[in-house]
Amino acid sequence: MASSVDTYIESHQDRFLEELKSFLAIPSVSTLPQHKPDIERASAFVAERLRAAGIENVERIPTDGHPLVYGEWMKAPGKPTVLCYGHYDVQPPDPLEEWVSPPFEPLIRNGNIYARGAADDKGQMYIHVKAAETLLAAQGRLPVNVKFLIEGEEEVGGKAVDRYVAEHPTKLQSDVALVSDTEMFAPGLPTLCVGLRGLVYTEVVATGAAQDLHSGIFGGAAPNPLLGLARILSQLISPDYRIQVPGFYDDVEAPSPEEKASWARLPFDENEFLREKVGSTALVGEEGFAVLERLWVRPTLEVHGIVGGFMGEGAKTVIPAKASAKVSMRLVPRQDPQEILAAFQKEVKRLTPRGLRVEVKTLSTAEPVLMSPSHPSIQAAARALSDTFRQPTVYVRGGGSIPIVARIQESLGIPVALMGFGLPDDRLHSPNEKFHLPNFFAGIRAVTRFWENLAEGR
Amino acid sequence: MASSVDTYIESHQDRFLEELKSFLAIPSVSTLPQHKPDIERASAFVAERLRAAGIENVERIPTDGHPLVYGEWMKAPGKPTVLCYGHYDVQPPDPLEEWVSPPFEPLIRNGNIYARGAADDKGQMYIHVKAAETLLAAQGRLPVNVKFLIEGEEEVGGKAVDRYVAEHPTKLQSDVALVSDTEMFAPGLPTLCVGLRGLVYTEVVATGAAQDLHSGIFGGAAPNPLLGLARILSQLISPDYRIQVPGFYDDVEAPSPEEKASWARLPFDENEFLREKVGSTALVGEEGFAVLERLWVRPTLEVHGIVGGFMGEGAKTVIPAKASAKVSMRLVPRQDPQEILAAFQKEVKRLTPRGLRVEVKTLSTAEPVLMSPSHPSIQAAARALSDTFRQPTVYVRGGGSIPIVARIQESLGIPVALMGFGLPDDRLHSPNEKFHLPNFFAGIRAVTRFWENLAEGR
Numbered sequence: 001m002a003s004s005v006d007t008y009i010e011s012h013q014d015r016f017l018e019e020l021k022s023f024l025a026i027p028s029v030s031t032l033p034q035h036k037p038d039i040e041r042a043s044a045f046v047a048e049r050l051r052a053a054g055i056e057n058v059e060r061i062p063t064d065g066h067p068l069v070y071g072e073w074m075k076a077p078g079k080p081t082v083l084c085y086g087h088y089d090v091q092p093p094d095p096l097e098e099w100v101s102p103p104f105e106p107l108i109r110n111g112n113i114y115a116r117g118a119a120d121d122k123g124q125m126y127i128h129v130k131a132a133e134t135l136l137a138a139q140g141r142l143p144v145n146v147k148f149l150i151e152g153e154e155e156v157g158g159k160a161v162d163r164y165v166a167e168h169p170t171k172l173q174s175d176v177a178l179v180s181d182t183e184m185f186a187p188g189l190p191t192l193c194v195g196l197r198g199l200v201y202t203e204v205v206a207t208g209a210a211q212d213l214h215s216g217i218f219g220g221a222a223p224n225p226l227l228g229l230a231r232i233l234s235q236l237i238s239p240d241y242r243i244q245v246p247g248f249y250d251d252v253e254a255p256s257p258e259e260k261a262s263w264a265r266l267p268f269d270e271n272e273f274l275r276e277k278v279g280s281t282a283l284v285g286e287e288g289f290a291v292l293e294r295l296w297v298r299p300t301l302e303v304h305g306i307v308g309g310f311m312g313e314g315a316k317t318v319i320p321a322k323a324s325a326k327v328s329m330r331l332v333p334r335q336d337p338q339e340i341l342a343a344f345q346k347e348v349k350r351l352t353p354r355g356l357r358v359e360v361k362t363l364s365t366a367e368p369v370l371m372s373p374s375h376p377s378i379q380a381a382a383r384a385l386s387d388t389f390r391q392p393t394v395y396v397r398g399g400g401s402i403p404i405v406a407r408i409q410e411s412l413g414i415p416v417a418l419m420g421f422g423l424p425d426d427r428l429h430s431p432n433e434k435f436h437l438p439n440f441f442a443g444i445r446a447v448t449r450f451w452e453n454l455a456e457g458r
Numbered sequence: 459m460a461s462s463v464d465t466y467i468e469s470h471q472d473r474f475l476e477e478l479k480s481f482l483a484i485p486s487v488s489t490l491p492q493h494k495p496d497i498e499r500a501s502a503f504v505a506e507r508l509r510a511a512g513i514e515n516v517e518r519i520p521t522d523g524h525p526l527v528y529g530e531w532m533k534a535p536g537k538p539t540v541l542c543y544g545h546y547d548v549q550p551p552d553p554l555e556e557w558v559s560p561p562f563e564p565l566i567r568n569g570n571i572y573a574r575g576a577a578d579d580k581g582q583m584y585i586h587v588k589a590a591e592t593l594l595a596a597q598g599r600l601p602v603n604v605k606f607l608i609e610g611e612e613e614v615g616g617k618a619v620d621r622y623v624a625e626h627p628t629k630l631q632s633d634v635a636l637v638s639d640t641e642m643f644a645p646g647l648p649t650l651c652v653g654l655r656g657l658v659y660t661e662v663v664a665t666g667a668a669q670d671l672h673s674g675i676f677g678g679a680a681p682n683p684l685l686g687l688a689r690i691l692s693q694l695i696s697p698d699y700r701i702q703v704p705g706f707y708d709d710v711e712a713p714s715p716e717e718k719a720s721w722a723r724l725p726f727d728e729n730e731f732l733r734e735k736v737g738s739t740a741l742v743g744e745e746g747f748a749v750l751e752r753l754w755v756r757p758t759l760e761v762h763g764i765v766g767g768f769m770g771e772g773a774k775t776v777i778p779a780k781a782s783a784k785v786s787m788r789l790v791p792r793q794d795p796q797e798i799l800a801a802f803q804k805e806v807k808r809l810t811p812r813g814l815r816v817e818v819k820t821l822s823t824a825e826p827v828l829m830s831p832s833h834p835s836i837q838a839a840a841r842a843l844s845d846t847f848r849q850p851t852v853y854v855r856g857g858g859s860i861p862i863v864a865r866i867q868e869s870l871g872i873p874v875a876l877m878g879f880g881l882p883d884d885r886l887h888s889p890n891e892k893f894h895l896p897n898f899f900a901g902i903r904a905v906t907r908f909w910e911n912l913a914e915g916r
Contacts, residue, residue: 031770031771031772031773031774032770032771032772033771091774092768092770092774094768094770095670098669155773155774156772156773157773197674199674199775201773201775207738208736208738209736209737209738210736210737210738211556211737211885211888211889212553212887212888212889213736213887213888214858214886214887214888215758215760215762215786215788216655216657216788216856216857216858216859217753217856217857217858217886218735218736218753218857219753219758219760219788219857220699220743220744220752220753220756220758220788220857221731221736221741221742221743221749221752221753222736222738222741222742223738223740223741223742224760224761226761226762226763226764226783227691227692227695227760227761229688230687230688230689230691230692230761230764231688231691231692231697233685233688233689233692234685234688234689234691234692234693235692237685239689239811241678273679277676278667278668278671278676278679278680279667279668279669280665280666280667280668280680280681280813280814281812281813281814281815282681282812282813283679283680283681283813284679284680284681284811284812284813285678285679286678291679294678294679295675295676295677295678295679298678300673300677300678302673302677302682302685302775302777303682303684303685303688303767304673304684304767304768304773304774304775304776304777304778305684305766305767305768305769305774305776305778306684306688306764306766306767306769306781307769308763308764309761309762309763309764309784310550310552310762310763310784311763311764311765311769312489312490312550312552313489313490313491314489314490314614314821315489315613315614315615315659315762315784315786315821315822316489316549316550316613316762316763316784316887317657317659317760317762317786317858317887318762318763318887318888319760319762320762320763323764325684326767326768326773326774328673328773328775330673330674330677330678353697353742354739354740354742355738355739355740355741355742356738356739357739363772363773364773398674398675399674399675399676399677399678400672400674400675400775401674427669428672428675429670429671429672429774429775429776430669430670430671430672430776431669431670
């Protein structure tokens with residue numbers, strides 16, 4: 001027998017989708033200044049949809065960066081309060097030429113919606129909005145109190161929301177936070193993420209000569225910042241993928257034997273992962289660790305881009321005066337981003353070749369996160385997922401970083417239920433990002449169940 | 459007593475300058491496809507000015523790339539023939555924001571003309587055109603036969619002119635070639651360049667995953683092409699600047715003790731070079747070699763740009779599927795570009811980290827060049843310079859590469875007089891490139907003297 005919730009979701013399916021399309025059509029790329037007006041539009045859209053759903057006291061909160069959107073429904077006295085977090089900003093869409101359909105013209109193909117931000121995180125955060133609308137429309141009330149806090153800077157470090165949570169613990173006081181910005185381990189497999197890697201993201205800037213030089217006239221005597229960066233980078237991590245920053249591994253906490261054993265039972269095939277998800281000639285990384293361990297509980301160092309010199313077509317014989325590399329490290333529980341950053345800066349300085357000056361700029365940091373699967377709120381989320389997807393929920397970690405999760409834990413002292421509805425092939429941050437539409441609708445159902453479970457203390 | 463040549467130059471000074479300004483205003487950047495129409499305009503300008511000077515049989519020769527301009531004056535029977543080479547194309551002007559005045563709006567400040575291509579090579583090649591005009595107008599004839607061959611691809615490898623010279627040795631047959639694309643060792647010091655480094659310019663393309671990946675989700679197991687390139691590059695050249703490609707130094711020919719001794723007498727101060735020309739915290743390069751030796755007779759390896767991943771503002775946590783590095787090697791006499799290229803490709807392949815595929819594309823090559831200072835034509839050039847600048851001419855080498863010089867030597871079997879009128883602070887290939895105007899006019903005088911000396915066998 002279909003509940004009133006199921007009936008409401010089914011009969012408003014088309015409108016929910018049209019709304020999601022409108023949301024995804026806004027190119028709210030937070031890292032690019034030219035998209036500032038789109039950021040405004042996206043935040044206005046979120047505020048307007050919250051109001052339309054019946055959420056009260058909705059406000060757009062100006063910040064030094066992009067606006068926050070807040071709203072609440074507090075009419076369930078004596079019941080728990082859930083803080084729903086999401087972000088309306090997206091990654092840049094480049095390389096544009098690799099998209100089958102344009103990144104900001106959402107298109108449905110084979111049950112998926114394709115657009116930048118479809119899964120990360122517009123589609124997933126919109127689940128929370130539609131869950132609230134559904135319960136308020138179908139039942140006239142929510143089973144719990146709900147607060148929404150939606151930010152527009154997640155992809156650029158989330159400074160504004162971080163400060164806001166730190167400075168407004170009373171306003172945001174809740175019993176559990178709900179974040180849908182992770183993925184299911186496999187299609188149809190309900191998944192709760194109980195740990196996340198942290199992040200230190202830097203820009204390493206190397207300066208040599210006072211101006212760009214001709215490599216014919218000066219080559220052999222002038223320092224080359226690109227070569228210097230290459231030398232530094234290749235010494236920061238060994239060929240067998242051990243990070244060479246002194247003390248880097250000192251605080252790394254290994255997962256329990258039980259947790260490791262549960263991962264071994266997950267439907268995961270390393271060869272299939274290589275073939276289907278990565279597509280390189282081989283997987284790489286630390287010897288002695290399974291791939292899932294490398295992705296979830298081992299720290300890493302990556303280079304994301306190197307800027308400087310001639311980057312056009314053809315040949316230019318320049319020795320650039322300056323070059324910089326975007327370098328990040330993923331951190332695992334018990335590693336402290338500030339300590340790692342300091343050790344990294346010291347090591348980069350030590351490795352700086354003669355003739356160059358090198359500066360390390362910090363673009364963002366995030367604490368690693370670890371939650372207890374036995375916490376009652378996490379159990380309520382697990383049951384909601386199991387009931388919706390009709391399979392036992394699995395507990396995994398995530399390799400990515402959601403800095404707000406650590407902030408919520410620290411400033412509000414509450415657990416965070418990471419109920420993710422993305423799929424492993426959603427291509428976050430890559431061309432042809434998508435979101436699986438059945439998960440959008442199942443997600444709405446699961447969130448309503450989560451709230452009901454919390455209200456009923458089960 | 460002023461000669462008719464001096465008088466003509468002096469009375470047409472302003473017009474010569476206006477013509478040069480018009481020439482420099484054309485942004486004939488050969489490496490960027492969007493400047494194709496400017497390349498057309500620049501070649502048309504050269505052809506038209508040659509005709510106006512009285513040069514005959516002027517033609518624009520279409521090629522697979524940018525057009526060549528040819529012209530001749532062959533009315534001095536029994537006299538030697540001089541092949542005048544130059545190029546009308548220029549380097550890209552970026553970084554644009556560092557130019558004091560725009561690169562294609564030539565401006566005269568303090569006796570210099572500032573523009574991209576002012577010294578390299580538009581200003582210098584225009585000296586030849588004005589020398590011909592001056593003699594034809596002032597004396598009704600040239601003392602020697604002259605052929606002009608001007609190309610538009612010097613900055614991108616000069617494929618078309620290379621093939622043209624190789625395929626037309628009879629049409630281009632001459633006794634000596636004249637190239638003004640080098641510099642004087644110091645202001646006022648007449649300089650002949652008798653050796654040039656060669657070049658192998660490559661693009662090293664590394665491919666990892668099938669698509670860009672999120673470093674949170676895939677970092678620790680997916681190969682990173684940027685990190686792979688950094689590792690390869692830093693192994694190709696040691697921290698003490700020895701190139702690690704096997705066999706790389708096998709054919710390097712050291713300069714004679716006499717040549718080395720003559721360089722030690724040149725007005726060159728390594729500290730001043732560091733302070734005034736380079737501006738880094740220190741000079742670098744091979745121990746045991748003076749700076750001039752490192753620049754002229756030691757081979758080098760440089761990185762000019764690394765493309766791939768996120769190169770915008772802010773942070774993006776991407777592991778790029780693909781990245782490439784522009785890498786060149788400067789070669790010295792007796793090193794063979796093809797052999798070096800093959801050894802380089804082999805070594806890059808050997809150094810390729812697991813999980814990556816790497817391809818080396820060749821963008822251009824140039825043979826190193828060495829000329830005998832005692833050849834009569836070189837002596838005629840040296841005397842013309844000494845007489846014009848009233849100081850003994852010094853013999854130097856050049857660290858840059860002018861591939862056409864090797865081609866002329868090989869296909870036409872004639873010496874090349876490298877009479878350069880640039881100055882060491884002309885900032886070739888860099889922002890605020892300039893040409894010293896007194897050298898423009900002295901250059902016209904020196905070239906007319908060179909032709910007269912050749913005609914009179916002195």
